[in-house]
Amino acid sequence: xxxxxxxxxxxxxxxxxxxxxxxxxxxxxxxxxxxxxxxxxxxxxxxxxxxxxxxxxxxxxxxxxxxxxxxxxxxxxxxxxxxxxxxxxxxxxxxxxxxxxxxxxxxxxxxxxxxxxxxxxxxxxxxxxxxxxxxxxxxxxxxxxxxxxxxxxxxxxxxxxxxxxxxxxxxxxxxxxxxxxxxxxxxxxxxxxxxxxxxxxxxxxxxxxxxxxxxxxxxxxxxxxxxxxxxxxxxxxxxxxxxxxxxxxxxxxxxxxxx
Numbered sequence: 316x317x318x319x320x321x322x323x324x325x326x327x328x329x330x331x332x333x334x335x336x337x338x339x340x341x342x343x344x345x346x347x348x349x350x351x352x353x354x355x356x357x358x359x360x361x362x363x364x365x366x367x368x369x370x371x372x373x374x375x376x377x378x379x380x381x382x383x384x385x386x387x388x389x390x391x392x393x394x395x396x397x398x399x400x401x402x403x404x405x406x407x408x409x410x411x412x413x414x415x416x417x418x419x420x421x422x423x424x425x426x427x428x429x430x431x432x433x434x435x436x437x438x439x440x441x442x443x444x445x446x447x448x449x450x451x452x453x454x455x456x457x458x459x460x461x462x463x464x465x466x467x468x469x470x471x472x473x474x475x476x477x478x479x480x481x482x483x484x485x486x487x488x489x490x491x492x493x494x495x496x497x498x499x500x501x502x503x504x505x506x507x508x509x510x511x512x513x514x515x516x517x518x519x520x521x522x523x524x525x526x527x528x529x530x531x532x533x534x535x536x537x538x539x540x541x542x543x544x545x546x547x548x549x550x551x552x553x554x555x556x557x558x559x560x561x562x563x564x565x566x567x568x569x570x571x572x573x574x
Contacts, residue, residue: 322551325522326540334530336376336409341526347517347559353510353568355465359383359441362461362570366394366439370432370455373445374399374421376409380441381417388417394439400424400431430455439463449502456573462504466495468511468565475528475535475562479546485533492567504571511567517559521551524560 320328332341360383363369371380380399387393401410402424411421422431430447435457440447442464452462469486476483492511500506518524525547528538540547554560 320520320522322521322548325520325551326525326547329522329525330529330540332526334526336406336413337378338376339527339530342518342523345519345523347519348561349514349516349564351514351566351568352512355379355443355568356383358463358568358570359443360387362439362441362463363387363394364392366461368396368437368439368457369394369398370430370437370440371397371399372430372440372442372447373424374401374406374410374414375403376406377413377419377421379443380419381413384417384419396437398422398432398437402426435460442466449498449504452499453502453504453573458573460573461507462499462569462571462573464495464569466490466492466567466569468492468567470513470563471565472516472534472562474560475524478550478560479535479538479543481535481538481543485536492569495567495569499569499571503574505574506569506571508570509568511565513563513565515561516564517561518554519559520554521547524550 363383374380377399384393397419399410399414399419399421401407401421407421407423414421424431430451432455434454436455438457438460440452440456440462444465444467456462467490469488469490471484471486473484492509496506496509525540528535550560
């Protein structure tokens with residue numbers, strides 16, 4: 316809790332905070348917990364070290380890819396061919412500004428359309444919190460290529476929806492580990508690793524809640540502080556009285572090999 320700050324102060328601060336790409340630094344010190352049993356960045360780094368042709372799907376503003384590649388860029392141990400795709404138009408120039416200076420091509424993609432990539436162009440595809448039809452994954456990966464993904468599950472953070480009395484989140488009913496594994500196996504992938512977890516995250520003040528739900532607009536569809544003024548004030552009082560408001564992140568991880 317931000318000592319001495321009123322509900323109005325915390326909400327105003329959250330609404331005024333800039334949000335670009337996929338940058339949640341505003342709330343980093345306002346959360347408790349959230350550690351996964353695996354580290355996506357470490358897993359991605361390990362796979363990249365064995366790769367020569369890398370594709371990063373739904374790169375956002377390129378934050379994660381640039382961070383994963385940072386140490387390799389210093390040592391020179393990075394794939395010769397690195398491409399990132401992004402489908403949300405406002406993020407494309409952000410990704411290009413961050414990644415093209417590192418020699419990484421950014422290609423705009425379109426949801427529901429083929430990936431902007433050639434057949435068997437890559438030996439590694441990374442996907443953190445994005446989506447891609449398995450037919451396209453199989454097409455752009457060379458035989459023996461690796462697909463590494465961390466996904467957001469359909470039961471993600473539903474405590475927000477319950478506490479605010481809002482509609483259910485806009486996550487697909489198929490966003491589960493079982494469905495991901497079954498679908499990949501059906502399309503000719505061998506599953507090397509797979510895990511699914513529900514990890515508790517505590518929000519220390521109402522400003523963190525407002526910033527998060529404003530950025531992740533699909534969690535509580537139609538969210539705004541005017542519509543949800545009453546429930547937000549009740550949640551603010553609850554946090555001040557009981558401590559951090561806890562939600563459960565639904566995450567799954569799959570590493571698969573294209574046969």
